Amino acid sequence: MSNNTKQFAVLAEYETVDEILSAAVKVRDAGYAKWDCYTPMPVHGLDDAMGVEQTRLPWFTLCAGITGGSLGVLMQWWMNAVDYPFITSGKPDWSLPANIPIVFELTILFSALTTFFAMWIMNNLPRWYSPLSRVKRFARATDDRFFLAIETADPLFDASATESLLRETGAHAIESVEDPDESPTPPIWLKHSLLIAGTGLLIPLMIIAYARFNTQEAPRVHLVPDMDFQEKYKAQNPSPLFEDGRAARAQLAGTFAFEDDHLILEDPGYYTGKDEGGDYLAEVPIEVTREFLERGRQRYAINCAVCHGYDGVGDGTVNQRAQSLQTAGWIPPSNLHQAYIAAQPKGQLFESITMGIRNMPGYKSAITTEDRWAIVAYLEALQGTQEAGARQLWGAAPSVEEVSPSDEDPLVAKGRELHTTKTCIACHSLDGTTLVSGSFLGLAGSERKLTDGTAVVADEAYLHESIMDPNAKIVEGYVPGLMVIPPISDDEREALVAFILSLKQ
Amino acid sequence: MSLYQFPRWTDVIRPLLGVTALGAPVYLVLLFYYGASPNTLAVGYEPTQPVPFSHAVHAGELGMDCRYCHNTVDKAAHAAIPPIATCLNCHGDGEIGKGRIHLESEKLAPLREAAEGGEPLAWVRVHDLADYAYFNHSAHVNKGVSCVECHGRVDQMEVVRQVEPLSMGWCLDCHRDPAPRLRPLDQITNLGWAPEDGRSREEVGRELMEKYNVHPKQDCSTCHR
Amino acid sequence: MSNGEIASAELDNIIDPPALVQGKADLATITETVSRVAEHKPPKAWYIGFAMALGVLGMLGMAVLYLIATGVGVWGNNQPVAWGWPIVNFVFWVGIGHAGTLISAVLYLFRQGWRTGINRFSEAMTIFAVICAGLFPAIHVGRIWVIYWVFPIPNQMAMWPQFRSPLLWDVFAVSTYFTVSLLFWYMGLVPDLATLRDRSKTKIRRLMYGIFALGWTGANRQWHRYERAYLLLAALATPLVLSVHSVVSFDFAVSQLPGWHTTIFPPYFVAGAIFSGFAMVVTLAVPARALFGLRDLITLRHLELMNKVIMATGMLVGYAYAMEFFMAWYSGNKYEGFAFVNRAFGPYAWAYWIMVTCNVITPQIYWFKKARRSIPIMFVVSIFVNIGMWFERFVITVTSLNRDFLPSSWNYFSPTVIDWATLIGSFGLFFTLFLLFCRFLPQVAIAEVKTQTPHAHSHSAH
Structure with missing residues (x-):
């Protein structure tokens, strides 16, 4: 530390409460402003002797209390009655009595925190460095001695006059307090560690930013993983229990779903499209309603239109794609308006959808039985719309019988x-x-x-x-x-x- | 005797204390708000699948309906991953499946292997809710909530990724205000749908709420049962 | 000195001997007496005690780790006694944690000068007891990492706490109480830390005490705001300390279970809390003042005054026990009646009569001044009261639950080994913290005691 110092204050030491009280009165009456008494405990009467004004601290406490209480009401009202209403035992969303305890607690909490922090801020603390601490005798200020210091910054300060005033007050010792005359520059290691800490704090933020603006191969992070993954099987989960490694079991051969039993027992044709004699059913074995046709149209659009096209002429997007790829062995889907298809009994169409035909795969597992019938029913409506067009395209053969x-x-x-x-x-x-x-x-x-x-x-x-x-x-x-x-x-x-x-x- | 004294520069760093006292809570709040958010932790998950199946080609370019493959979505809680047989409808070799598109493609080799009796294809699940959350696909798609509301524009994704947080708060957003997320049932798999007549989705959604009797529940046991 | 002050000092002399500080009571001696403890190596007993406390704390750590790793099934809690050991311990510790703030705040407002000898000590005890108390609700949720759900923090679940639940009131009451007690305690410590800073001979001590002393110099303009803030905190803490155990009692009283659903609970709990808190202060002060040479500052008079409080609150608690039975009979509610007959004569009769013996009968010995001033007697009685008050919470919780409305589900609650390890371990946590406090911090409020000596007062009229 440099030896260049300048005077900061004049310090006077006293031994008893009576001495410091009378000294304080004298300094106060002399009109000084920047001075203070330093005592090991609060001394009764010193505030008056020094002329210290009442602090405004209680007003901060009051404001904080009102704020805390109001926030308590608002918070509970907004959280429990507006944003996420709790319905408990048929009680109203908002009834003040049940919310009083927390309003009370928050009032106290806000007041106490404000009182505490406002007191330190108003006292200009924490302030670890004090020029007074450079004076060795001042250490007894927290033990058993009483001090009075008048700062040089006071407009009335005058080195000799102030000192003689203090001498008049009966000080046991008077000492000049010096303060180094240099700018208080923080050491370089402090700057460096702050820089490192600051950069370190940025790293998590950068990781977060990266995660938010990029896709990841890694699955989501489970901060609290418990019960996210439970010891149970869900649909399509693997299982080591069975030979095929699947948790879901296939329907056993020779069994049928419970809800279908009345149909399979009463009307096997419903499933096969054929009657008992082995002939195809001529008609759809379900009452064809408007809703049923709509259902058929929807299912046709989902399952059939990809190849056969929405209009049924056999030029769906998959066919177009296969053609453009020049797929070897690609057999284009049939035009469903062909006369021979139009002439097929419904049971045969149903069988074709169920089991597949030529290069068309069966849709037994993909479409429910009822939906397959719905598609068959819809097909008739679709063919009906295109009959004129079909005749043009397949002109010679509107019916098998005609040309024979x-x-x-x-x-x-x-x-x-x-x-x-x-x-x-x-x-x-x-x-x-x-x-x-x-x-x-x-x-x-x-x-x-x-x-x-x-x-x-x-x-x-x-x-x-x-x-x-x-x-x-x-x-x-x-x-x-x-x-x-x-x-x-x-x-x-x-x-x-x-x-x-x-x-x- | 030279006792330790607090150096003078501690005066200078006092503002730093204030900055730290005020800044630390703000920093921590930011860190946890953004760091623990599912938008950071879950959104953007884009795993590599065993077969580079492109939804953009199938659902987008070819316009295949979502339900061609995920055929249980409108009648079960679980939207099934299709069996290999479904793939083979178009990508078979004439013996184990009938279509022959991309018969020779290397990329489809795992598919043919699986079809010939190997291990099933281990597709990587992208959208995975916690096991304590019950979600029913059919309840949603049959009430006018389209696939796109949770899965995003899958028909434009080469590789499927998670685009929504799938968090509880996000679920509740919709359960509290379903109208802007509804669409007519016949447009349910039309991911790019928008009201044609210039009306807002909110307006259309209000009507649909009436029509489909949409009253989403918010109590705990709706999803945690 | 004004005439009024002289009169009050004389009156004090008549009522009680003035010896709040005995021996050579000048300012330097007070500083020396208290600071010496923190500045010198502690007696052997401290090391033995600390080693034992650390060991028991380790047991707590293992019990809690095992609990968290396994789940709350490791506890004895089960239907019908779903609220068992943890809440008993929680209420017990919160009760212990009442003496400190009561002594600091309530006695401060009532200008009870004798508080200065014991307030620091009991405030520290309060804080450590509330830490022990807070442990139980935190770990009883099993998945401790989701404990943040009880605070109104915006979260991805878009969920808020249920503010109408007394359990949530408890969260706010206990955490506010802890915060305010900590602020109050630390604020009181600052001038004394400055004393220790100015006395310290090594750089590290000077640095550590210095940092926490915040640069306190004892300037009167600072004392002025400090004193005002202290008064304000005392005024805020007084209703708080009364509210905390009231709110804890709501956990029970707001439910509709016979034996719990009683309007007498809030005052009864608060009286019990003061009772157990003072008993714990006596239990700790008796050995501490002997061990650390603080007999001149924590005098027999302090202890006697506390014993008076113990006897008074003990009788309040006894009255509440009697009143509960009276109401059970007078209400004519047969479920309520059964709950209390079951309490006194059911399977847990042993616990009930331990409670009555310890809490109501034992403190009656304090009618005799000799007993009030006898160190061995007060030590034994205070421990009896601690035991009795733990059993009070056990009786309230367990006996009201173990025989519920459905006789087929009646069951006898027995704690498991983990339950015991957690309870005993919480004492390890408490004593570890307390012994560290005794070793490194001023056990007596130096500056406040100084204000009670003649040296702090003017002797000349001005």
């Missing part, structure tokens, strides 16, 4: 019927149009170029082979696996081949 010549060979006639019922018609037209595959018109006897470069004539043997083993010979422009082996008997195959041969040109 009456004088046909029974075998060929059976083949013609099978062409529709076994749904060959979905890919192979009879009018020369290329659908998914080539038309049957003029197929027999024509020359087929194969992918291996050879060529064969489409004779009877070729036709039989192509039905039984579609991948044996692949015509140029097609891929293996496109056609499924139709589920037909040998007799039926004979009829089909006869029919195709009859279309020879």
